[in-house]
Each structure stands twice: as structure tokens, then as C-alpha cells.
Amino acid sequence: MERSLEEEKERCRAERQRRKELHNTLVELRGNIRVHCRVRPVLPFDHVQPASSEEVVSAISDDTVMVNCIKMGHNKMFEFERVHGPEDSQDAVFEEVRPLLTSLLDGYNVCIMAYGQTGSGKTHTMMGSHPLEAHLGTQQETQQGIIPKAAAELFRLISKKPAESHTVEVSVMEVYNNEVFDLLARDEQGNAAGQRRDVITTSSGTSQVTSLTYEPVCNASEVMQIISNVLKLRAHCPTLIHTDSSRSHLIITLTISSKSPNALALGERHWHTHSQTHTRQHQRPLLSRTLVTKLQLVDLAGSECVGMSGVSGAALWEVSCINRSLSALSDVLGALAEQRPHVPYRNSKLTHLLQDAIGGDAKLLVMLCVSPTQRFITESLQSLGLGTRARQVQKEPPRRKNNTLKVK
Numbered sequence: 001m002e003r004s005l006e007e008e009k010e011r012c013r014a015e016r017q018r019r020k021e022l023h024n025t026l027v028e029l030r031g032n033i034r035v036h037c038r039v040r041p042v043l044p045f046d047h048v049q050p051a052s053s054e055e056v057v058s059a060i061s062d063d064t065v066m067v068n069c070i071k072m073g074h075n076k077m078f079e080f081e082r083v084h085g086p087e088d089s090q091d092a093v094f095e096e097v098r099p100l101l102t103s104l105l106d107g108y109n110v111c112i113m114a115y116g117q118t119g120s121g122k123t124h125t126m127m128g129s130h131p132l133e134a135h136l137g138t139q140q141e142t143q144q145g146i147i148p149k150a151a152a153e154l155f156r157l158i159s160k161k162p163a164e165s166h167t168v169e170v171s172v173m174e175v176y177n178n179e180v181f182d183l184l185a186r187d188e189q190g191n192a193a194g195q196r197r198d199v200i201t202t203s204s205g206t207s208q209v210t211s212l213t214y215e216p217v218c219n220a221s222e223v224m225q226i227i228s229n230v231l232k233l234r235a236h237c238p239t240l241i242h243t244d245s246s247r248s249h250l251i252i253t254l255t256i257s258s259k260s261p262n263a264l265a266l267g268e269r270h271w272h273t274h275s276q277t278h279t280r281q282h283q284r285p286l287l288s289r290t291l292v293t294k295l296q297l298v299d300l301a302g303s304e305c306v307g308m309s310g311v312s313g314a315a316l317w318e319v320s321c322i323n324r325s326l327s328a329l330s331d332v333l334g335a336l337a338e339q340r341p342h343v344p345y346r347n348s349k350l351t352h353l354l355q356d357a358i359g360g361d362a363k364l365l366v367m368l369c370v371s372p373t374q375r376f377i378t379e380s381l382q383s384l385g386l387g388t389r390a391r392q393v394q395k396e397p398p399r400r401k402n403n404t405l406k407v408k
């Protein structure tokens, strides 16, 4: 018997709802690591030899990537929470990220991390197409990446909360040659100069960077102004694959302190000396009940094959440090996925620094960036494999932070 149009619509709606519920259950079971994948368009530097720019990696649906290269004997599909094709805009990518900002204000720590080979579009996805112009307003909103959009969304959400209930601070670090640098630190003359910092494990088992500089910020353009200023300090080097390749992992953290409604109503204030370095003020009033959550935005350096990037000398050492830290990240995910008793976080500064985001109770989004072309198929398969591994991790369910009692 033929179904009427209305019946068919209802059946489709019910099926969509069932799939959504199943998906949500799976996300809960996995403890909220989400993996999104973005396949970038074919770019001029792909056309070294016409054959190598042949497209072999494609987004075949909004959750599946297909690698199909008959010549090299690869035919495989990879499923992720969301897959974006080359035509997907920065806005479309951000729409899938937006709910995490609400989670942040609901009391969860959030980490968004871009992973992929060099030139695959990590900085484009995180910062936008003109990262150094991000704060000038010359970068069109549609071209902005996740970081400027997330900053704008965060302050939009805060503006809907009671006045003065939230404060935001920004810190910027890079991990370069397996050392952590505080990019907001200033030298004796007050000039910006990245300074080396240590990562320690606190008595509660979380990781912390000592003497890190935190700048208070009041709106998204202040955030972007600070980031754009320090981006000039970030290590870059031209390679055969990418003329402006980042040689370090960049970690931007927005720390949000929110006052509990009770404290706000009572107007309780205590002077509290922060253990961290504040550039504008070293002692400031904090409300007695403060909820602190953090948003970590990570633009990883790209994995790369030394032969392809054509680097030598100091740049060769940089590549080897990048590749080692990325394989340490993969080892950590492997250990977590297999639920091994020891997780080797401390094998690299990168994994030690991101320990709480990767294995703790934060909501983690891994944004895989891959090239569509045959030339980079080995690197793309490696990135897709890392994403698959991340999805196998049974993380602790994300835990909402409780108001912490800050006593004078």
C-alpha cells in the first residue's frame, strides 16, 4: 500500500529523531570526545605534478570521509561526528562548534584542537584566512576562523548574564622544540618576549604552567588584539609545501571566572592574591564563590614528511620535534583507547600541558584538517587514523565544575 506524503514525512522525521537520540547516547558513552573533519579545497601548491593533484579524499556525507585511490590500493571510509567538504564555509564549521561555548558557561572545561599535516588548513580553520588581521576588522567575518568567532560568541553569551558576573582572562603559549613559551610575558623593557615556562603536575593530578601571564579582557576585539600582537612572535618557516608554515603548537586559553548568584546578591568580596602573573594587576578583588572554567584553543603544528618539506639544519630539528610531539599525542590517545594503566602524558611537553583536556573531564573537539589530493594521501590517512583513535577513547564523562570556595 502506498504511503501518503504526510506519512512519509512523519516516517522520515521519526527516523531522524531516532538517529539523533542514538548519536547522543553514543556521545555520552564515549564521554564526549567529538571528532570533526574538514577536507580543504585543492590549492595551487598541490599542482606540483598534475597527477598528484588528483582528488582522492572526499566528504561523501556530513559524517563520512572516503579515501579512494585505486592506484595506491586504498579504499576506505571514516566516520566522524561531522565532516565538512571543501565548499563548506567558515560559518558552517563554526555552527558545529557553537554549542561548546554554551557548555563553557554551563561549567565545563572545553578544548578545541586542530590537527593535520602541514598546509592542511589548521590555522585557516582556527584563526581565519588572514590571521594577523583578525583584530583589525579587515578580515571579513565570513572568513574568520573558530578563535575570533568563539571569542565573539563567548562575550555575546556573557552579555546576557547579570552585569559584572563574569570576568575573562587570556593567556597565550607556544610549544616550540619541546619547550613551553609564555607569549604574553614581557622583558624588563616591557617588550613582548616569549619566556620559557615549566609544566608541573599539581597535587590534585592536574597539569599547570608556572608563572603564566594572564591578561584580563573585556570584549572579543581585545582578545583578538592580544592574539594578533603575539602571533608575530610565533615561529614560522617556509617549506616546499607551505610558504608560511607554523613551527610551533599554539595554545590560547580563555579563563572564565563567574560569580555565583548568591555571592552576587550578597556582594561578598574578598581580596585574593592570584598565584599566576597578572600583567595589569597583581592583586584584585575576587568574589568568595567563583566558578572557574577554561576554553583552550589549540592550533597544532603540522606533521610532515622531511623529504617532502625539503628542510635542513635547524628547521630539520624543528620538524623532528614537531613529529615527536605529535606521535606522543597519538601514543597518549592509544593508551587511553586501550585503557592501559599508564598513559605517557609526560613523554612530551605538549601532552603534559594538554593532559586535562585529553584525558580529563573536559569536552574535547578534535578538528582534523586533511588535503583532498593524492600527493598527500599518506599524511591524510595518518590524520584520519588519529581521529579514529581519538573516537575510541572512553573519556570520563565531562564533569561540570562546582563553585569553588575561594577563601582569603
Ligand SMILES: Nc1ncnc2c1ncn2[C@@H]1O[C@H](COP(=O)(O)OP(=O)(O)OP(=O)(O)O)[C@@H](O)[C@H]1O
Binding pocket: 039, 040, 041, 043, 086, 116, 117, 118, 119, 120, 121, 122, 123, 124, 125, 129, 242, 244, 245, 246, 247, 300, 301, 302, 303, 369
Ligand atoms: N578550507 C580552505 N579554504 C580555502 N583556503 C584554505 C582552506 N584551508 C586552507 N586554506 C589555505 O591553505 C593555505 C595553508 O593553510 P594553513 O596555513 O591553515 O595550513 P596549516 O595546516 O596551518 O599549515 P602549517 O601546519 O604548515 O602551519 C593557506 O593559504 C590557507 O588560506
